[in-house]
Amino acid sequence: MSKPDANNPFAITANEIRGRKVERFIRFITLGMTWALILPVLFILGFLLIKAWPALSVGFIFDNPEKNMTAGGIWGPLIGTFMLIIVSLLIAAPIGILAGVYLNEFARDNWFTRFINLAVVNLAGVPSIVHGLFGLGAFVYFFQMQRSLLAASCTVAVMTLPVIITSTKEALASVPQPFRVACWNMGASKWQTIRTIVLPNSISGILTGVILQVARAAGETAPILFTGAMISSRIADSGWASMVPYGLEDRFMALSYHLYIISTQWQNVPESFKFGTAIVMIGLVIAVNSISIGFRIYLRSRKKW
């Protein structure tokens, strides 16, 4: 360590110079690490897009797979994925939102609440294939739903429940406590307070969580492998039957399963079809996430307090 300049007490010491060098170096390294994560993804996305380009057309989206999936498009799997999302959402959203309300508004700070929170964390950590086993054992066999859209949706709903619970809890917690106290002091009951103050002011945050659930449900494969997904099904090319091709008790095609099948199990599928399917999935997920990000920005812009 060198001595500071005797004339100028504010002169930069050698130690400080070294410190700045180290800092610049660390900054550079960690930035490099960050880019090492992001660049491959951008590269991958670009690569997929180029490879998928020949297949991408309006027909690819709106036509059904034909000739052993070597021609046509992905309409059937796409609509199957949409139906899976909607049905699982109808099951998971009410339960998850109310559970979030319970945890943030009703639960007292005791061991039982800790236990519930632990259960939520664990539910989120259960491997997706184990969810699939559970769906098979519980919904397909025990509740006798057979392999069906309903059984698969129930399975996916259980799997995405913790996402909804956690984000609802956070959205509710962002509503300041004095608002609640003010309502209680005016004789509003707990539920009235939640209904009139807490929910209206956190609904956008809750929806963000629900949207994230949608993204997750759209991409999952393992839970629907044994609970309802099928390789191929006959779908009408037009009309109402092509819009809602599956009933709750039918097996269905889904994008994720479709991609798995055509990229590992099926022969002679044109390469661009596989890439096209992957790109559509990614596009779907990015679109959903963008909505959620947009929601967050909108939310910040019109904060009421």
Add this chain to the structure above:
Amino acid sequence: MLLLLLLDRNTTKGNLSFRRSFQQLQDRLEPVVVGVIYICGWSAILFVIAIFVFVFKESLPAITGIGTEIAAGEIEVEQLDLVEFTTSPRWIPESSKKPAFGILALIVGTLSVTFFSILLAVPLGLGAAVYVSEFAGNKTREILKILIELLAAIPSVVWGFIGIVIMNPLITNLSGEAVGLNILNAGIVLALMSVPIIVSVSEDALRAVPDSFREAGLAMGANRWEMIYKVLFPAAKNGLLAAVLLGIGRGIGETMAVLMCTGHSVNMPTSLFDPVRTLTATIAAELGEAVRGDLHYHTLFLIGVVLFAFAFIINLTADLVVKGVRDQSNV
């Protein structure tokens, strides 16, 4: 419920008597609504227990034995040898002569892929977390976080596809191996998949360290790196540990990507270029063909129980570790 919300927010004149009776109806319904909220709140516990019970129930016959009538009055009992199950690397469930149900190779496969992915993901994730929380400006931080969230959003089957069509040729070209579906491939893919959770949990942990710690560190003449290394990391160590644990949990539980990228052969690996098979991939690949009721079917559920137990222990530990952080920060 949404209907109640909508109706209550109106401010215009309406049918008064209806409104009044509606108010009374709401008051009377409140206990019902609150009851439903309580039930939903407890549902998480119910589901965790239900998952364990149903998966365990389906695996039970493998342990207690399955009777099949081979001739009149003669019953052959098939039963899983638990010692073989846990210690043998031989997994030949569909052999007609002598099937074997040892999951050791599958466990080793799972652990080797997970370990390698963590080896890649932890330094990168930690570095990115340090950059995002300590160096990046507000705007850069937002953008980087969105990009990293994008990583998390890509579905696992797409990651598997990427492993097959991008990583596979890359590895064969660079290494000269015949096939590029192996630990290396799955490890890299899995690392990219588990990075987002590692980044977000460790960034939370780093940001939870009060600024006074940073200032104190810098005031003592430490440079930025010394401050990060000697002050920030120790203060955030529980959160960072939790991040690593959750990354491991993600790796062990991942199914589709490892199913597609590992090469899918039962194998005790000796190098990064060996193909392996994981616990999750085995269930995904074989349950469709296993006949419900036979030993193979029930054994696959038993693997599910093993996975559940792994996940449970990891999450419990991570939770306890994070709780430790909170207790510390209260002091």
Add this chain to the structure above:
Amino acid sequence: MTTQTSHIEFQDVTISYGKEIALRDISLAIPEHTIFGIIGPANAGKTTLLKSINRTLEFEPNAKTVGKILVHGTDVSHIKNVYALRRRIGMVFPLPVGLPMSVYENVAYAPRRAGIHDRQELDELVKHCLKQSMLWDEVKDRLTLLGTKLSGGQQQRLTIARALSHKPEILCLDEFSIAIDPVTTMKIEDVLLELKKEMTIILVTNLVQQARRLADHTAFFNKSEMIEVGPTEKIFSNPEQQLTHDYVTGDFG
């Protein structure tokens, strides 16, 4: 205390949060249609006392009450419809809270919960309450503005208007004038003297002179205990306890 009927009565009330005692052995009777001043330093348990009357103390985890609190002779802990009890009591706390809804809805909130939906009736009520809290002139043209966008002092007066909106028989004011300018404070004080005809007012204040100006009776609290209670004049001119004397003359601490 006097021949007047007492409106609120505390009988040997002790309140604790876990192991920490917030109020010890309080016995107190507050007569109807009077202003009852409570003075004392911070942490004396004054706010806890108010919360125990309308039972919002129940929302505090591990708060425990021993003893009886009577409103018109009825033990509040035995009242089944706690929401009706809270509507009989108006509460104003020191922190101004405008609810994230329009000014109009802020004031109409409680009446709506109580089942008043007639637009004209609500309009009248909102106007009346905002006038009483000296806010009407400032907001009469922008009743649709968000309550949270008002200034601190305006929000505080909005809080007072809300407390009056359900026509309470008891009004509890906890250091209501902290965020309000002195001139407006004086005007509100005049309103309070008017309101005395309709309701009983409990006035917690750390402005000793405010209690002297307004209160009929005053109690002095210190460190979870009630040191002295009596007619305001006596407390200020001839207190029995040395501590009280020190506090009212500013010699405290």
